[in-house]
Amino acid sequence: MSSIAILAQAAAAAPQRLNPIKLFLDADVVVQVVMVGLLLAAVWTWAIIVGFSLRMGSVRRNCDKFERQFWKVSNLASLREDSDAKRTASGRVALAGIDEWQRSVSVAGFNVDGASQRVGSALDAAVAEEADTLSSRLNFLATTGAVAPFIGLFGTVWGIMNSFFQIGQQQNSSLAVVAPGISEALFATALGLFAAIPAVIAYNRFSHGVNHFEARLQRFADRFHSLISSRLEQR
Numbered sequence: 001m002s003s004i005a006i007l008a009q010a011a012a013a014a015p016q017r018l019n020p021i022k023l024f025l026d027a028d029v030v031v032q033v034v035m036v037g038l039l040l041a042a043v044w045t046w047a048i049i050v051g052f053s054l055r056m057g058s059v060r061r062n063c064d065k066f067e068r069q070f071w072k073v074s075n076l077a078s079l080r081e082d083s084d085a086k087r088t089a090s091g092r093v094a095l096a097g098i099d100e101w102q103r104s105v106s107v108a109g110f111n112v113d114g115a116s117q118r119v120g121s122a123l124d125a126a127v128a129e130e131a132d133t134l135s136s137r138l139n140f141l142a143t144t145g146a147v148a149p150f151i152g153l154f155g156t157v158w159g160i161m162n163s164f165f166q167i168g169q170q171q172n173s174s175l176a177v178v179a180p181g182i183s184e185a186l187f188a189t190a191l192g193l194f195a196a197i198p199a200v201i202a203y204n205r206f207s208h209g210v211n212h213f214e215a216r217l218q219r220f221a222d223r224f225h226s227l228i229s230s231r232l233e234q235r
Contacts, residue, residue: 020187027184028162034155034188041144042195048137049202056209059134062088067220070094077102089130089213093221096126101228116229123221131214138206145200152192159185 024035066088073079076098085091100122104115163182 023184023187027187028159031155031159031162031184031188034151034158035191038148038152038155038188038191038195041148042191042198045141045144045195045199045202048141049198052137052202052206056134056206056213059089059213063090063216066090089134089217090220093123093126093130093217094224097123097221097224097228101232105232112232115232116225119228119232120225123225124218127214127217127221130217131210134213135207135210138203138210141199141203141206145196145203148196148199149189149192152189152195155188155192156185159188 024032027035062084066084067090070079070090076094079085079091079094079098082091085095097119100119101115104118160182163185
């Protein structure tokens with residue numbers, strides 16, 4: 001039988017469309033491990049995307065509500081007993097400034113400029129801490145976006161090496177022998193891109209959101225610092 005006839009029979013027996021499950025089951029065990037790892041990374045990436053989106057929306061709404069009420073409060077010390085203040089980012093920033101303010105004025109003969117600087121430092125540190133806490137889970141997105149394509153490429157290289165090994169074992173270099181192994185190998189690269197592309201897009205989008213939110217907290221802290229400084233000067 002000629003090689004053309006062999007290829008024709010293989011084409012007739014081959015499935016008419018790709019079956020991802022069959023590609024996974026027929027792949028080498030190393031390639032299967034790579035695929036499973038990439039699928040888990042993709043699932044976790046989407047979990048972070050959904051969870052972070054919901055969290056950012058909740059954080060913004062809570063901060064909006066707290067800040068609207070905050071500027072109406074005349075007794076700032078009473079905020080230390082406010083449970084809502086402890087549950088919001090803006091509230092925790094304000095409490096950090098209030099705590100430092102009260103510590104400073106409790107010292108006899110305190111220096112106004114020194115107290116104002118310490119309050120400003122406490123506010124800046126609280127803003128940075130809130131931003132770090134909010135962006136802590138984004139590291140996984142950055143890592144997945146950078147590494148997943150190379151992990152998929154490793155699975156592809158391993159699968160192609162296995163295909164060439166099968167050529168040597170069967171002493172047959174026809175496409176019917178090589179094509180299935182190469183398809184399984186390339187599927188690993190596809191999974192790598194499937195995990196990496198949304199991770200990169202989400203990381204860039206969320207990083208911008210965190211930076212914007214940090215700038216907002218910093219503006220709130222600056223306004224609050226001005227309020228504390230004016231009260232220190234009145235003592």
